[in-house]
Amino acid sequence: MYNGIGLQTPRGSGTNGHVQRNWALVRPKDQSKAYKSEAELSAMDAAAATARQPNKEILDHERKRKIELKCAEFQEILEEQGFTEEAIANKVNNYRNMLMGEGAKLDKPVDQWGRPW
Structure with a gap:
């Protein structure tokens, strides 16, 4: 006998005394959910x-x-075209100054928090 359920002893009852759960009663889950209002x-x-x-x-x-990154890519393009080191440095410097003056408008528009769209 477990928790007051079942036989005191299975002797003479024709069963082995194993107590099973009643699966016929299915209890519903919590019906009252607290949903947030608008x-x-x-x-x-x-x-x-x-x-x-x-x-x-x-x-x-x-x-x-x-x-x-854009300056490095521009420098590689100029090196492939065969410019001298001084000319490359001068052109990359001018390109960098142009981009710095351009402000935050590089590639993608950003929202009010600075995140790209």
């Missing part, structure tokens, strides 16, 4: 939008890395 969802969205601003130093660093 007002709560909009409040969460508003809080997430104003949570944190991006680090300007990191965004500036990424912009500079993209500029240097």
Whole structure:
């Protein structure tokens, strides 16, 4: 006998005394789910939008890395065309200054947080 269920002893009962669970009763899962209302969802969205601003130093660093990558590609093109080292350095420097003056408009447009679309 387990937890007050079953026979005291299986002797003389014609069974081995094994107690099984009743699978006929299927209990429903929790019926009352706490779903968020539209007002709560909009409040969460508003809080997430104003949570944190991006680090300007990191965004500036990424912009500079993209500029240097373009300068390296331009330098390789000039080397393949057979320009002298001084001419390459001068042209790459002018190209870099042009890109730096261009600002944040490199390849892709970015949203208000600096992430590409």
